[in-house]
Amino acid sequence: MNLSWLEKLDRRWLFLIVGVLVMGPLLRPIGVPLGSSKPVKQFHDAIAAIPEGAIVLMSCDYDPGGKPELVPMTRTAFRQLMERHCRVVITCLWTGGSGLVDETIEGMAQEMRAEGKDIVYGRDYVDLGYKAGYEAVMVLMGKGIANAFPQDQRANATSSLPLMREVRDYSSFAMLVNISAGYPGTKEWVQQVNSRFHLPMVSGCTAVSAPEYYPYLQSGQLRGLLGGMAGAAEYEKLRGEKGSATKGMDAQSLAHAFVALCIVLGNVVQWTKRRTTP
Amino acid sequence: MTLSHDFGTWVAALLTLCIFSFLYKDNPLYKFAEHLFVGVSAGYYIVLNFWTVVVPNLYDPLYRAFTRHDPITHAVVERTGGPFAGSVGDYRGWFLIPGLLGLLLFTRLVRRVDWLSRWSLAVIIGVYAGLKTTGFAQGDLVAQAQASLQPLWGHDFWTSVNAILFTIGLLTSLLFFFYSREHKGSLGIAARTGIVFLMVSFGAGYGYTVMSRLSLLIGRFQFLLNDWLGMK
Numbered sequence: 001m002n003l004s005w006l007e008k009l010d011r012r013w014l015f016l017i018v019g020v021l022v023m024g025p026l027l028r029p030i031g032v033p034l035g036s037s038k039p040v041k042q043f044h045d046a047i048a049a050i051p052e053g054a055i056v057l058m059s060c061d062y063d064p065g066g067k068p069e070l071v072p073m074t075r076t077a078f079r080q081l082m083e084r085h086c087r088v089v090i091t092c093l094w095t096g097g098s099g100l101v102d103e104t105i106e107g108m109a110q111e112m113r114a115e116g117k118d119i120v121y122g123r124d125y126v127d128l129g130y131k132a133g134y135e136a137v138m139v140l141m142g143k144g145i146a147n148a149f150p151q152d153q154r155a156n157a158t159s160s161l162p163l164m165r166e167v168r169d170y171s172s173f174a175m176l177v178n179i180s181a182g183y184p185g186t187k188e189w190v191q192q193v194n195s196r197f198h199l200p201m202v203s204g205c206t207a208v209s210a211p212e213y214y215p216y217l218q219s220g221q222l223r224g225l226l227g228g229m230a231g232a233a234e235y236e237k238l239r240g241e242k243g244s245a246t247k248g249m250d251a252q253s254l255a256h257a258f259v260a261l262c263i264v265l266g267n268v269v270q271w272t273k274r275r276t277t278p
Numbered sequence: 279m280t281l282s283h284d285f286g287t288w289v290a291a292l293l294t295l296c297i298f299s300f301l302y303k304d305n306p307l308y309k310f311a312e313h314l315f316v317g318v319s320a321g322y323y324i325v326l327n328f329w330t331v332v333v334p335n336l337y338d339p340l341y342r343a344f345t346r347h348d349p350i351t352h353a354v355v356e357r358t359g360g361p362f363a364g365s366v367g368d369y370r371g372w373f374l375i376p377g378l379l380g381l382l383l384f385t386r387l388v389r390r391v392d393w394l395s396r397w398s399l400a401v402i403i404g405v406y407a408g409l410k411t412t413g414f415a416q417g418d419l420v421a422q423a424q425a426s427l428q429p430l431w432g433h434d435f436w437t438s439v440n441a442i443l444f445t446i447g448l449l450t451s452l453l454f455f456f457y458s459r460e461h462k463g464s465l466g467i468a469a470r471t472g473i474v475f476l477m478v479s480f481g482a483g484y485g486y487t488v489m490s491r492l493s494l495l496i497g498r499f500q501f502l503l504n505d506w507l508g509m510k
Contacts (some may be wrong), residue, residue: 015301022492022499027509068497069490095326132331135409143366149451151334172313191413208490211483219425221417228486229493255492256485272378 002071003269008140014262025250034134034246036125039217040234043224046175046202047077052085054174055167057199058211060104061187062181063096072180072232073196074101074206075108078178081238082112087163088125090174091139091149098130102153122161129153132177134184138192144169170197172273175223180205206229280508290504294498336377343370445474 001180016162025032050056058078062070079090092098109119128149131137135232140148145167146158161245166172174276176199180186186203194201200223206211207228216222226235229252282288296311339351343361348354359365361371379398386395426448428441453465456471461469503509 011304018492018495021503022495023503026496026499026503065494066499068493074499095323095330098330110492130330132327132335135413139409147366150339151295187417188413191481192409195413195416206490207493210486212477215422215425219421221421228489229496232488244500248493248500251496251499252489252492258486261494276474 003265003272006269007273010027010129011220012257017258021254021258025254026247029247029251030254032250034233034237034249036234037231039225039227040231040238041215041224042217043202043204043231044080044235044238046200046223047080047084047177050081050086050174051083053087055087055089055163055172056175056177057091057170057173058083058088058177059091060092060097060101060179061093061185062100062179062206063093064100065095066181066243067100068203068248069229069232070181071100071104072229072243073226073235074104074179075243076232076235076239076241077119077179077204078105079112079241081177082109082117082119082124085167086174087123088166089145089163090125090127091141092128094181095130095132098153102127102129114132118228123163126158126161126163128158135188135192136187138184142170142193142197145172154260155248170199173199175199176201178203180209182206182209184197185209186216186222190216194221204235207231282506282508287505291502294502336373336380339369339373339375340371343373346403446471452477 008142024226058074058081060070060074076204078088090101092101105125109121112119121127128145129152131148133140137148146164149158152158152161170193176189176193178186178189178201180189180203185203186209189201189203193199201221202224203213203216204221204226205228206231210225210227213222213225213227217225226232229245229248232243233249234245236243282291293314296307299305300308312503338349342355346355346357347423354497364370364372379401382394382398385391385393385397425449426444428444430438430441431440432438450468452472453468454461454476456465456469459465
């Protein structure tokens with residue numbers, strides 16, 4: 001079969017096919033089966049093992065570029081923590097992320113309040129907002145959380161919030177849940193906090209940074225790992241939710257299969273060309 | 279289907295379509311959206327950094343230290359000692375030093391005194407080099423080397439296979455980067471085996487990158503279909 005015409009194929013056809021493959025399942029879901037991988041189960045189980053009422057640090061280090069992958073993880077992790085009656089202190093080390101993180105957390109809290117759950121800002125969760133300084137902030141937090149964050153995202157004095165009166169430094173937290181889009185993120189939390197202050201840690205990250213963090217999972221520095229939209233969707237499945245990550249997985253699977261097909265075809269074309277060219 | 283009545287959603291949707299139009303070919307609509315994005319982002323980040331970094335981290339503490347009043351409520355701040363009687367977490371007037379170092383960075387705009395900015399850069403580079411080095415040593419070098427020392431005979435057959443594969447991959451990949459001897463003979467075989475493991479890791483990395491980029495596309499389509507067109 002002569003496939004040489006593929007070499008001259010206008011790339012816009014590929015864009016169109018990817019567009020159709022993504023939009024189609026979003027309009028009419030096809031229900032591609034979804035499993036639960038070991039790192040995702042570990043993430044879920046690590047949070048499930050936190051004692052009720054414990055205080056958890058949740059650092060949401062991303063900006064709107066990471067929204068499709070990381071917001072679903074943030075929502076599901078926050079809900080799981082709240083359902084375990086954990087108290088959550090939220091921080092953000094990305095300049096453009098604090099507004100999105102606050103909107104996500106507050107949206108989730110309102111949904112849970114509408115379900116009749118008693119969740120109060122300042123008592124059950126606190127959003128400390130953004131702080132500039134990357135690793136320096138992480139180290140500074142080790143000398144006192146209020147040192148690094150004298151005010152919360154809503155300009156309340158940190159010391160005036162009931163939850164923050166129980167928080168001194170990293171020793172006050174049972175676990176660090178890091179949702180990370182890159183630098184600063186999981187790598188820096190592992191280097192500066194997990195290894196130095198021995199705070200147990202789980203991570204949810206963008207797919208592009210997941211391969212870099214798997215060694216931390218293998219070494220036990222991370223207790224669990226969610227990689228990209230697939231990780232978020234598997235986590236939603238484990239929690240019995242059907243969020244935006246689950247809804248996007250049909251499109252993700254089809255488009256991914258198409259990219260794989262293009263790679264195979266590209267290699268076949270090059271291989272046949274090499275064989276026929278003297 | 280219920281079209282959004284929100285002006286912001288319409289602006290975001292139309293700008294998304296302008297950006298998507300580049301997939302057909304470069305055009306003025308794409309250029310407009312691109313330039314708008316760059317300008318708005320720069321302005322947004324400057325304002326955001328001023329109000330979330332400069333004001334709470336520099337202006338407010340200095341105001342409190344020298345006036346003994348809260349900058350927002352203007353209530354009297356009860357403190358012992360003067361503006362420079364600081365301690366860990368209560369730096370008071372000592373914030374003048376980082377403030378001055380921050381201002382020195384702007385001397386780069388004036389050629390005759392631009393050398394002054396090197397003092398600030400020296401502090402920044404010194405602090406971050408120190409933090410990075412100790413963090414890497416503790417978090418990566420020691421912990422990862424320790425985790426690499428796996429028993430080759432584990433609890434079950436597949437654990438052993440995994441450990442043996444891991445060890446072969448680790449050693450041969452390291453040998454690939456050993457350039458002090460020509461890659462011939464047994465070293466050549468090991469290096470070529472290392473390439474196979476490296477290629478597998480690059481392939482996994484590429485697959486994850488594709489997944490990440492597709493997620494961005496899916497996120498935009500979800501926005502267009504759900505938030506803009508209301509097709510939930």
